[in-house]
Amino acid sequence: MDYSVLMSVYHKENPGFLKLSIESMLNQTVPPSEFLIVKDGPLTDELDGVIAEYISAYPGLFTILVNEKNLGLGPSLAKGVLSSKNELIARMDSDDYCVPDRCEKQLRVFAADNSLGIVGSFGAEFSDSINHVVSIHSVPETDSEIRHFMRRRCAFIHPTVMYRKSAVIESGNYQSVPLYEDYDMFARMVCKHNIKAYNVQESLYYVRVSDAFFLRRGGVEYAKTVLRFKWGMMKQGYMSPMDFFISGIGQAAVSLAPNRVRTFFYKKLLRE
Numbered sequence: 001m002d003y004s005v006l007m008s009v010y011h012k013e014n015p016g017f018l019k020l021s022i023e024s025m026l027n028q029t030v031p032p033s034e035f036l037i038v039k040d041g042p043l044t045d046e047l048d049g050v051i052a053e054y055i056s057a058y059p060g061l062f063t064i065l066v067n068e069k070n071l072g073l074g075p076s077l078a079k080g081v082l083s084s085k086n087e088l089i090a091r092m093d094s095d096d097y098c099v100p101d102r103c104e105k106q107l108r109v110f111a112a113d114n115s116l117g118i119v120g121s122f123g124a125e126f127s128d129s130i131n132h133v134v135s136i137h138s139v140p141e142t143d144s145e146i147r148h149f150m151r152r153r154c155a156f157i158h159p160t161v162m163y164r165k166s167a168v169i170e171s172g173n174y175q176s177v178p179l180y181e182d183y184d185m186f187a188r189m190v191c192k193h194n195i196k197a198y199n200v201q202e203s204l205y206y207v208r209v210s211d212a213f214f215l216r217r218g219g220v221e222y223a224k225t226v227l228r229f230k231w232g233m234m235k236q237g238y239m240s241p242m243d244f245f246i247s248g249i250g251q252a253a254v255s256l257a258p259n260r261v262r263t264f265f266y267k268k269l270l271r272e
Contacts, residue, residue: 001107003088003162004034008076015046017095017208022054024097025090030104032090035062036080041070074181078174084165093159095208097130102204106162109198117167117195118186123157124203127210134209139199146197150190151239152247155197158182160205167195179222180229191238218262223252 005025009018025032035058037051055062065079081089088110090103106119123137124130137157140149149155168174168185171193177184189195230248233239239247254262 001030001088001111002033002086003030003090003103003107004036004084004086005032005092006036006038006077006080006084006089007092007094008038008040008073008080009043009047009051009094010040010070011043011047013043013047013094015044015050018047018050020097021092021094022050024100025092025103026054026058027100028098028103029101030107032061032103034085036065036083037062038065038067038076038080040067040072040076072176072178072181074174074176077181081165081168081173087165088162089165089168090162091159093207096159097126097206097208098160099204099206102160103162105200105204109200110162113196113198115196116164116198118156118161118163118189118197119200120156120161120197121200121204122202123160123205123207125207125209127208130206133206136203137207138201141199141201143196143198146199147190150187151243154183154186155190156182156186156199157205157207159207163189167193171195177229179225184229187233187236187238192236218255218257218259220256223255226252226255 007021022035025035039051043051051062051064055064063083065083067076067079088107090106092098102121106121109119110116120139122139124133125135125137126133139157140146140155146155167189171185171189174181174185190197227248230239230244230251234241234244234248
């Protein structure tokens, strides 16, 4: 089964991290037949150099899409989805890493059940090196478990997923929803359009985390964004008032806590 890789890159990315990320997809046991990179606004010379190096080394594999200015993750990925030549698309972030058989295992799941529209996995969160895993982000397995879980938290780790292009487009594609482009689209896919989903119960993907990872999830503006998004989820019927109180108010409260408290909450209470 052919599949495309979809990645968005912006100017603040680390060139070394980008290399590691691209290499981990090129070294898959079942390699991609297309690698889509969306340049979200002008990049540094170093980042452009990394991308040019791979274009030269793998002629015909890479498709480069360019935003003249930074549009954000949602619009960039939406453009990539529409441009994909394959039905199956594997997401990949530009600073992470995935195991060599990640895509092979996800393709096997799709082959076993052609009614599936999205397949994700656990994520191993690491600091500095993939040999330094600090926590495991687990997610529910079956379609029914995923639907139940989505009422309060996102049941997918965004960059771990492989999905059908047709299912994403049917559900309205990525939209400009600050901080929640993924949760918003997955909620529409699963809760509104009844797209069948599954999560592989092992860590096929390594997510880079640091103190800044948790710092970004704090502050008054972040709390307001949480409440606006989850209020919208409730108004659309994706969660009940009780779900909103527990999930929305709860997450907003955590985002207002000191960073050390928020880090402890994420690492010790929401992770293994």
